[in-house]
Amino acid sequence: xxxxxxxxxxxxxxxxxxxxxxxxxxxxxxxxxxxxxxxxxxxxxxxxxxxxxxxxxxxxxxxxxxxxxxxxxxxxxxxxxxxxxxxxxxxxxxxxxxxxxxxxxxxxxxxxxxxxxxxxxxxxxxxxxxxxxxxxxxxxxxxxxxxxxxxxxxxxxxxxxxxxxxxxxxxxxxxxxxxxxxxxxxxxxxxxxxxxxxxxxxxxxxxxxxxxxxxxxxxxxxxxxxxxxxxxxxxxxxxxxxxxxxxxxxxxxxxxxxxxxxxxxxxxxxxxxxxxxxxxxxxxxxxxxxxxxxxxxxxxxxxxxxxxxxxxxxxxxxxxxxxxxxxxxxxxxxxxxxxxxxxxxxxxxxxxxxxxxxxxxxxxxxxxxxxxxxxxxxxxxxxxxxxxxxxxxxxxxxxxxxxxxxxxxxxxxxxxxxxxxxxxxxxxxxxxxxxxxxxxxxxxxxxxxxxxx
Amino acid sequence: xxxxxxxxxxxxxxxxxxxxxxxxxxxxxxxxxxxxxxxxxxxxxxxxxxxxxxxxxxxxxxxxxxxxxxxxxxxxxxxxxxxxxxxxxxxxxxxxxxxxxxxxxxxxxxxxxxxxxxxxxxxxxxxxxxxxxxxxxxxxxxxxxxxxxxxxxxxxxxxxxxxxxxxxxxxxxxxxxxxxxxxxxxxxxxxxxxxxxxxxxxxxxxxxxxxxxxxxxxxxxxxxxxxxxxxxxxxxxxxxxxxxxxxxxxxxxx
Numbered sequence: 001x002x003x004x005x006x007x008x009x010x011x012x013x014x015x016x017x018x019x020x021x022x023x024x025x026x027x028x029x030x031x032x033x034x035x036x037x038x039x040x041x042x043x044x045x046x047x048x049x050x051x052x053x054x055x056x057x058x059x060x061x062x063x064x065x066x067x068x069x070x071x072x073x074x075x076x077x078x079x080x081x082x083x084x085x086x087x088x089x090x091x092x093x094x095x096x097x098x099x100x101x102x103x104x105x106x107x108x109x110x111x112x113x114x115x116x117x118x119x120x121x122x123x124x125x126x127x128x129x130x131x132x133x134x135x136x137x138x139x140x141x142x143x144x145x146x147x148x149x150x151x152x153x154x155x156x157x158x159x160x161x162x163x164x165x166x167x168x169x170x171x172x173x174x175x176x177x178x179x180x181x182x183x184x185x186x187x188x189x190x191x192x193x194x195x196x197x198x199x200x201x202x203x204x205x206x207x208x209x210x211x212x213x214x215x216x217x218x219x220x221x222x223x224x225x226x227x228x229x230x231x232x233x234x235x236x237x238x239x240x241x242x243x244x245x246x247x248x249x250x251x252x253x254x255x256x257x258x259x260x261x262x263x264x265x266x267x268x269x270x271x272x273x274x275x276x277x278x279x280x281x282x283x284x285x286x287x288x289x290x291x292x293x294x295x296x297x298x299x300x301x302x303x304x305x306x307x308x309x310x311x312x313x314x315x316x317x318x319x320x321x322x323x324x325x326x327x328x329x330x331x332x333x334x335x336x337x338x339x340x341x342x343x344x345x346x347x348x349x350x351x352x353x354x355x356x357x358x359x360x361x362x363x364x365x366x367x368x369x370x371x372x373x374x375x376x377x378x379x380x381x382x383x384x385x386x387x388x389x390x391x392x393x394x395x396x397x398x399x400x401x402x403x404x405x406x407x408x409x410x411x412x413x414x415x416x417x418x419x420x421x422x423x424x425x426x427x428x429x430x431x432x433x434x435x436x437x438x439x440x441x442x443x444x445x446x447x448x449x450x451x452x453x
Numbered sequence: 454x455x456x457x458x459x460x461x462x463x464x465x466x467x468x469x470x471x472x473x474x475x476x477x478x479x480x481x482x483x484x485x486x487x488x489x490x491x492x493x494x495x496x497x498x499x500x501x502x503x504x505x506x507x508x509x510x511x512x513x514x515x516x517x518x519x520x521x522x523x524x525x526x527x528x529x530x531x532x533x534x535x536x537x538x539x540x541x542x543x544x545x546x547x548x549x550x551x552x553x554x555x556x557x558x559x560x561x562x563x564x565x566x567x568x569x570x571x572x573x574x575x576x577x578x579x580x581x582x583x584x585x586x587x588x589x590x591x592x593x594x595x596x597x598x599x600x601x602x603x604x605x606x607x608x609x610x611x612x613x614x615x616x617x618x619x620x621x622x623x624x625x626x627x628x629x630x631x632x633x634x635x636x637x638x639x640x641x642x643x644x645x646x647x648x649x650x651x652x653x654x655x656x657x658x659x660x661x662x663x664x665x666x667x668x669x670x671x672x673x674x675x676x677x678x679x680x681x682x683x684x685x686x687x688x689x690x691x692x693x694x695x696x697x698x699x700x701x702x703x704x705x706x707x
Contacts, residue, residue, distance in 0.1 A: 195576065196575070196576020198567060198623055199577060200624075201576075203576045203623070401570055402568060402575045403569075403570065404526070404567040404627050405523070405526040405527065405565070405579045405580075405581055405620050406579075406620035406622075406627030406629055407627065407629045408526055409522040409620070410629045410630060411629070412520035412522045413514075413517050413518055413520065414511075414514060414690070414692065415689065416638070416690055416691050416692035417632040417633055417635075417692075418633070418635070419635075
């Protein structure tokens with residue numbers, strides 16, 4: 001296709017520039033307003049867009065300066081790979097190298113410098129990458145656009161603000177191009193997630209990810225630490241989702257009780273290893289599970305302990321054990337592998353964006369838990385944009401008291417402890433003083449002998 | 454003999470192979486001085502690197518009434534302890550040896566999986582760290598080496614020992630019924646050993662080591678030691694983290 005040579009109506013070259021260097025657009029969040037450049041999970045990339053940004057339906061607000069416009073249109077296009085100043089990349093019906101954003105003005109007259117504001121929806125910017133052929137119109141994208149990223153790694157977008165006349169780029173004009181790094185897909189979950197429980201603690205181990213996208217891990221715990229309910233609700237009174245944790249191969253600390261136990265100890269074999277736990281989705285059609293099965297039991301055995309007895313009820317029909325105390329929680333994940341919709345309150349130690357920072361982390365111990373409460377954990381990898389990837393298969397564990405060396409020693413009668421366990425007041429002082437005196441005397445005697453010789 | 458020579462060379466390499474090479478270079482630059490020079494730097498101190506299997510006597514505490522909490526938790530395998538000793542050879546007794554004070558410190562740690570109340574292994578770790586130290590009088594009978602060129606130096610040590618210990622688990626220092634798993638144990642320290650002087654196996658390197666680093670003698674030693682940290686009669690119920698063991702190590706006199 002031979003394009004007509006464009007000659008700008010005005011000999012002056014149109015230009016669009018940002019008003020300042022290092023310019024970043026403000027972010028507009030529906031219901032919140034202008035949040036400036038916004039909190040970025042990745043400090044080195046303040047221009048980045050994460051799944052959260054997209055899901056929030058953020059808009060980027062550009063304040064640009066235009067000059068030398070005499071009746072030309074100004075249009076805003078976006079692209080991943082193409083040069084949108086090349087008219088063929090914007091050709092209707094052609095390959096969708098560029099897509100027009102829902103912004104722009106026609107017949108702009110700005111012969112001298114004039115500020116103009118553009119507000120671009122993140123979903124529009126991202127969603128265009130799903131076009132296979134360029135449409136004639138560009139409707140507003142929905143939140144589905146947030147799930148269009150084909151890879152785990154971040155994708156670079158360029159936004160073009162440019163002068164257009166008769167659908168052609170005004171030759172000789174100066175467009176303004178803005179680079180965006182977009183990552184709306186969290187990293188894949190780590191493999192080999194396994195539990196290990198102890199006294200009021202739950203250690204989660206996993207195989208570190210090897211992908212380049214992961215920057216750390218997020219752990220989600222149910223029930224929420226400190227909010228273990230006792231009657232089907234959490235501490236705030238909100239009903240907790242039904243626990244589904246049928247398997248025991250990913251469980252720890254599950255101990256069976258024999259009948260007739262009246263004490264609080266557990267005296268049986270641990271539950272057999274059979275099936276894996278799984279989790280449910282709220283937004284997905286099917287659970288993603290690796291080996292998960294509803295046919296298993298978790299934990300096996302019939303708890304008879306007064307504490308445990310109230311915590312578990314065997315659901316024979318489903319071959320599951322449900323936690324009717326409200327201590328179990330649903331750990332959910334939306335389809336598409338985007339950011340998790342697991343309630344943030346389920347995240348463990350997530351104040352800095354990670355539970356365990358660093359892609360090489362392979363273990364985390366959750367402490368201050370309640371013994372004899374079944375906890376459920378999933379692990380998700382987190383990338384540098386703060387995207388939480390899909391969770392691992394759910395694991396469960398039952399923290400309970402342990403006998404460590406010190407406890408054994410003291411229970412057996414050992415009386416040590418402290419640095420001052422001396423027999424009688426004065427005696428040790430005298431002894432130590434005696435030793436010190438003897439050594440000092442020897443040193444003095446030796447020095448005098450030397451002097452004498 | 455070749456094996457012993459190799460061992461000696463290895464020991465010298467540990468402390469100053471480079472220095473030995475430099476010294477060798479100096480030898481070559483001064484051929485008139487001869488191989489059997491009598492130069493020897495002053496000798497006042499000794500330093501030992503010590504390696505020993507450690508299995509503390511905790512279960513011998515009468516207060517335990519036969520219970521074996523250490524063995525139950527950590528098993529019967531001894532742990533490696535590494536240590537270092539510094540001696541001041543304050544007094545030289547002619548045609549007998551040296552006598553002086555010495556101090557030492559070591560470190561070892563044992564880990565095991567804690568068990569649930571039902572005996573099943575938990576995911577929690579239980580540990581015991583021991584940092585024993587002692588102050589001793591050291592007598593080294595180097596008369597055999599100095600007067601008869603027999604490269605064996607018997608020695609004896611006697612003094613007091615004090616070990617700092619800490620019992621911990623995954624959450625940190627262990628606690629139980631108000632007691633904290635950290636403390637110190639006092640006792641006696643005795644040792645008998647013999648050192649094999651490695652100098653004769655590589656005199657060239659030994660001389661270089663002395664000239665460059667001031668190390669007069671390098672030894673490989675074996676020792677039988679008894680650390681009885683049962684309170685020395687002044688501590689009511691210490692954690693008996695002492696032991697009887699053999700020790701192997703390298704010693705340097707300088």
